[in-house]
Amino acid sequence: MKRLFLILILPLIFSCSNENTSTIQSASPLAWDAEKKLEELGISLPQASSPVANYVNAVKVGNLLFLSGKGPGLPDGSFITGKVGEELSIEQGREAARLVGIAQLAVLKSELGDLNKVKRIVKVLGMVNCGSEFTQQPQVINGFSDLMVEVFGEKGKHARSAVGMNALPMDIAVEIELIVEIEE
Numbered sequence: 001m002k003r004l005f006l007i008l009i010l011p012l013i014f015s016c017s018n019e020n021t022s023t024i025q026s027a028s029p030l031a032w033d034a035e036k037k038l039e040e041l042g043i044s045l046p047q048a049s050s051p052v053a054n055y056v057n058a059v060k061v062g063n064l065l066f067l068s069g070k071g072p073g074l075p076d077g078s079f080i081t082g083k084v085g086e087e088l089s090i091e092q093g094r095e096a097a098r099l100v101g102i103a104q105l106a107v108l109k110s111e112l113g114d115l116n117k118v119k120r121i122v123k124v125l126g127m128v129n130c131g132s133e134f135t136q137q138p139q140v141i142n143g144f145s146d147l148m149v150e151v152f153g154e155k156g157k158h159a160r161s162a163v164g165m166n167a168l169p170m171d172i173a174v175e176i177e178l179i180v181e182i183e184e
Contacts, residue, residue: 032153034115041150043102048110049073052169057107064122065111065180070103071172072096081171085134088173093128096173097143104144104178105151112182121148121158123179129168137162144176 038045051057051068059066072080072095084093109115126141128134141162148156158178168175 032155034118034151037151037153038105038115043105043151045102045106045109046073046075048106049103058111060111060182063119063182063184065108065182067104067107067178067180069125069127069175069177070100070107071168071170071175072099073103074099079170080173082129082173083134084128084130084140084173085136086131090136090139093140093173094143097126097141097176098147100174100176101144101147104176105147108180115151117183118152118155118180119183120155120181121152121178122181124148124158124160125177126160126162127165127168127175128162129171129173129175130164130166132164132166134164137164140174141176144174 048057049070055068057068074080080088080092080096080099082088084090084096088096105115108118112118124141124144126137126144128137128140130137141160145156145158145160148158150156165175
């Protein structure tokens with residue numbers, strides 16, 4: 001009886017699940033246009049900034065792109081600086097993280113030529129310049145994460161760490177690095 005069940009029912013289950021999966025997979029990539037989404041959000045990307053030391057903005061390994069940490073740069077070349085929770089509010093830190101997101105999108109655009117080549121934002125490491133008593137790093141890094149989901153939809157959802165640092169280079173408020181899966 002058990003064998004008869006396996007012979008009759010399992011093929012039906014697998015054929016149904018395969019149909020649903022292929023429908024979702026084929027509809028999903030075509031339905032989202034990251035470049036168009038940027039336009040809708042009114043975001044124009046700056047030119048990707050050059051590294052400030054002996055490193056590169058991104059390294060490609062297979063179909064993964066590892067992006068170096070970036071800070072919250074302003075159009076005049078300065079940065080948002082200070083400790084979140086002391087000199088800066090959580091909301092100001094969140095806006096700084098969003099600016100880092102725009103800077104990282106500029107790196108992706110520079111490296112790939114088209115943001116639609118992003119298959120998935122895989123992993124984000126968000127570092128917040130803060131005092132030892134500050135514990136709301138996730139709320140700050142949400143500024144970055146929310147932007148990735150706004151631009152890439154489901155492909156923008158990622159694994160993430162949000163940690164506090166007692167200091168960051170040049171006293172920047174936030175630094176974020178990420179790993180991205182790309183189309184080959």
